Amino acid sequence: xxxxxxxxxxxxxxxxxxxxxxxxxxxxxxxxxxxxxxxxxxxxxxxxxxxxxxxxxxxxxxxxxxxxxxxxxxxxxxxxxxxxxxxxxxxxxxxxxxxxxxxxxxxxxxxxxxxxxxxxxxxxxxxxxxxxxxxxxxxxxxxxxxxxxxxxxxxxxxxxxxxxxxxxxxxxxxxxxxxxxxxxxxxxxxxxxxxxxxxxxxxxxxxxxxxxxxxxxxxxxxxxxx
Amino acid sequence: xxxxxxxxxxxxxxxxxxxxxxxxxxxxxxxxxxxxxxxxxxxxxxxxxxxxxxxxxxxxxxxxxxxxxxxxxxxxxxxxxxxxxxxxxxxxxxxxxxxxxxxxxxxxxxxxxxxxxxxxxxxxxxxxxxxxxxxxxxxxxxxxxxxxxxxxxxxxxxxxxxxxxxxxxxxxxxxxxxxxxxxxxxxxxxxxxxxxxxxxxxxxxxxxxxxxxxxxxxxxxxxxxxxxxxxxxxxxxxxxxxxxxxxxxxxxxxxxxxxxxxxxxxxxxxxxxxxxxxxxxxxxxxxxxxxxxxxxxxxxxxxxxxxxxxxxxxxxxxxxxxxxxxxxxxxxxxxxxxxxxxxxxxxxxxxxxxxxxxxxxxxxxxxxxxxxxxxxxxxxxxxxxxxxxxxxxxxxxxxxxxxxxxxxxxxxxxxxxxxxxxxxxxxxxxxxxxxxxxxxxxxxxxxxxxxxxxxxxxxxxxxxxxxxxxxxxxxxxxxxxxxxxxxxxxxxxxxxxxxxxxxxxxxxxxxxxx
Numbered sequence: 001x002x003x004x005x006x007x008x009x010x011x012x013x014x015x016x017x018x019x020x021x022x023x024x025x026x027x028x029x030x031x032x033x034x035x036x037x038x039x040x041x042x043x044x045x046x047x048x049x050x051x052x053x054x055x056x057x058x059x060x061x062x063x064x065x066x067x068x069x070x071x072x073x074x075x076x077x078x079x080x081x082x083x084x085x086x087x088x089x090x091x092x093x094x095x096x097x098x099x100x101x102x103x104x105x106x107x108x109x110x111x112x113x114x115x116x117x118x119x120x121x122x123x124x125x126x127x128x129x130x131x132x133x134x135x136x137x138x139x140x141x142x143x144x145x146x147x148x149x150x151x152x153x154x155x156x157x158x159x160x161x162x163x164x165x166x167x168x169x170x171x172x173x174x175x176x177x178x179x180x181x182x183x184x185x186x187x188x189x190x191x192x193x194x195x196x197x198x199x200x201x202x203x204x205x206x207x208x209x210x211x212x213x214x215x216x217x218x219x220x221x222x223x224x225x226x
Numbered sequence: 227x228x229x230x231x232x233x234x235x236x237x238x239x240x241x242x243x244x245x246x247x248x249x250x251x252x253x254x255x256x257x258x259x260x261x262x263x264x265x266x267x268x269x270x271x272x273x274x275x276x277x278x279x280x281x282x283x284x285x286x287x288x289x290x291x292x293x294x295x296x297x298x299x300x301x302x303x304x305x306x307x308x309x310x311x312x313x314x315x316x317x318x319x320x321x322x323x324x325x326x327x328x329x330x331x332x333x334x335x336x337x338x339x340x341x342x343x344x345x346x347x348x349x350x351x352x353x354x355x356x357x358x359x360x361x362x363x364x365x366x367x368x369x370x371x372x373x374x375x376x377x378x379x380x381x382x383x384x385x386x387x388x389x390x391x392x393x394x395x396x397x398x399x400x401x402x403x404x405x406x407x408x409x410x411x412x413x414x415x416x417x418x419x420x421x422x423x424x425x426x427x428x429x430x431x432x433x434x435x436x437x438x439x440x441x442x443x444x445x446x447x448x449x450x451x452x453x454x455x456x457x458x459x460x461x462x463x464x465x466x467x468x469x470x471x472x473x474x475x476x477x478x479x480x481x482x483x484x485x486x487x488x489x490x491x492x493x494x495x496x497x498x499x500x501x502x503x504x505x506x507x508x509x510x511x512x513x514x515x516x517x518x519x520x521x522x523x524x525x526x527x528x529x530x531x532x533x534x535x536x537x538x539x540x541x542x543x544x545x546x547x548x549x550x551x552x553x554x555x556x557x558x559x560x561x562x563x564x565x566x567x568x569x570x571x572x573x574x575x576x577x578x579x580x581x582x583x584x585x586x587x588x589x590x591x592x593x594x595x596x597x598x599x600x601x602x603x604x605x606x607x608x609x610x611x612x613x614x615x616x617x618x619x620x621x622x623x624x625x626x627x628x629x630x631x632x633x634x635x636x637x638x639x640x641x642x643x644x645x646x647x648x649x650x651x652x653x654x655x656x657x658x659x660x661x662x663x664x665x666x667x668x669x670x671x672x673x674x675x676x677x678x679x680x681x682x683x684x685x686x687x688x689x690x691x692x693x694x695x696x697x698x699x700x701x702x703x704x705x706x707x708x709x710x711x712x713x714x715x716x717x718x719x720x721x722x723x724x725x726x727x728x729x730x731x732x733x734x735x736x737x738x739x740x
Binding site: 006039121151172185 | 526536
């Protein structure tokens with residue numbers, strides 16, 4: 001079988017488009033008219049809207065200050081009898097210390113490379129992460145992969161605990177994507193996850209069940225930092 | 227094409243009764259051509275699960291969509307659909323430009339882009355990747371295009387165990403069944419059949435509790451993600467200006483399939499393109515709202531290349547297979563609009579015909595109103611003559627469509643193409659000729675009405691002369707010819723001896739006489 005190439009594949013498109021080769025100059029695509037598509041204004045009470053919408057998705061919201069954050073998290077971990085967990089944050093030292101002090105076993109997710117590291121993530125009771133942004137419109141968390149952020153920690157663990165700073169809350173999905181649209185392909189994070197609630201399904205007779213493949217519980221600690 | 231998992235046509239349930247499987251698994255979507263829809267549609271109307279559950283579930287989701295979209299978009303709902311439709315149309319009009327841009331950007335990000343003219347080539351590419359990695363186990367998330375290519379069959383045929391991980395698709399795979407809805411694939415099945423399939427195939431104790439069943443599936447599949455050599459996904463969107471692929475799921479299986487195994491292969495139809503990241507929110511805002519009336523899917527995963535060298539986890543290789551498989555046929559100017567579809571399933575939920583006949587009646591991968599127009603273009607109109615007629619042309623699908631595909635317009639166009647200006651049955655030609663004649667002048671229209679009235683009254687065994695025209699009406703149980711299908715399921719009320727126009731004329735005369 002002769003295989004399609006980029007050229008032969010594109011040629012298949014040129015025929016129905018009615019041109020001999022790929023068009024070089026095209027009109028600008030339609031603008032995203034914000035008077036239609038924007039659902040939350042930039043100057044709205046983003047904190048209140050985010051907490052409200054995030055809670056509606058089934059995530060548990062805790063409003064804390066920088067002073068009460070560690071204490072609130074360890075209390076919540078004890079409540080759920082957590083034994084092992086990992087911390088996945090841009091600056092994880094203080095949190096790791098606080099959780100270890102409270103008697104929980106903190107696993108270093110970076111210590112084991114490749115497959116072994118992934119396997120370890122499957123055995124954890126919980127994962128604590130910060131986020132890269134949050135969206136008031138939908139109550140979503142935005143979590144990107146990078147050197148300090150494992151994909152598994154907001155996905156493989158049965159319980160995802162996310163820390164959102166109040167200043168990270170953006171009004172609308174539009175704002176987040178406008179913000180990211182100047183990056184080139186290499187500059188884009190390899191993985192951006194927009195997370196909106198615990199894992200859900202309604203495949204069996206439409207009955208809503210939380211916790212299928214992803215985390216069954218998501219706790220969000222919103223920190224007043226302004 | 228038979229599924230190697232199941233050989234017998236009969237299968238034993240836990241209670242010992244046997245259930246007949248009329249057709250095996252994936253073959254349901256690939257019937258003998260030319261396809262005759264009538265038998266399956268008829269069976270569906272006698273299927274209680276389908277009539278009760280599919281009907282109520284689709285109505286509920288349709289209502290959720292309407293309420294939710296009106297709530298958030300208000301008067302802008304229509305403009306929002308217009309905006310999304312115009313972005314998709316622009317992209318399709320310049321699809322060569324955007325595909326080239328996508329290839330350049332994805333390649334720069336480290337993705338390997340492949341090109342598949344048809345289903346065979348797409349699967350062959352995937353099989354080569356599997357061979358290269360000596361893959362034994364593949365986990366895959368929900369993807370309609372892999373249904374088109376029958377990928378699972380081809381992988382299993384060469385000994386690669388391939389597991390569907392979307393809960394609904396997993397159940398269908400275990401029970402040797404096929405999806406019947408774009409978003410809720412096992413809408414035609416009940417919990418008892420899931421319980422029986424789990425007991426039979428997984429050796430667990432029978433339960434029909436959805437929560438317990440879900441937990442069983444979770445336990446089984448969690449190990450599979452860890453062991454899998456390759457993760458396969460579809461793609462909801464491709465973004466040209468960054469070379470990114472987007473998948474939207476609620477369960478998390480899509481994100482697991484694209485994050486845990488060392489190799490990720492995405493099967494994506496070329497029509498899934500959007501120009502830029504700035505356009506993505508428009509579609510994310512509409513997709514889940516149109517599908518199930520929720521603001522957004524739980525997980526939207528935007529992937530740009532494989533894992534970077536400094537990252538600890540993520541796939542080391544990312545392959546994207548760009549798939550034509552008939553799409554360039556649809557890309558012709560006269561049908562291009564059909565490719566705007568973002569597979570939300572809103573047209574299925576809103577369709578009074580889909581609700582009654584279910585997805586399998588359409589005899590193809592894409593059911594419902596969108597399937598009724600896409601399938602004949604994909605697979606030849608002569609092979610799917612019934613599909614353009616599987617609609618009442620009520621327009622509910624057009625109103626529900628988030629990208630404003632004028633489905634009724636295309637149904638009518640396909641009907642026109644089918645008859646080529648001429649009906650094939652003599653009786654139909656006479657019938658439509660007379661109909662056309664009767665509609666041309668007021669008096670002929672009236673005459674036809676009178677004839678029909680007399681005919682139906684005689685059919686009902688009623689006198690055509692009756693002192694009180696509105697009493698002693700009764701029902702017409704059966705009508706021959708084109709209306710036979712209508713009276714098969716319900717009776718027709720017998721017309722009165724005096725029609726409204728006669729009454730009106732007399733009434734006006736009386737008034738004038740006073």
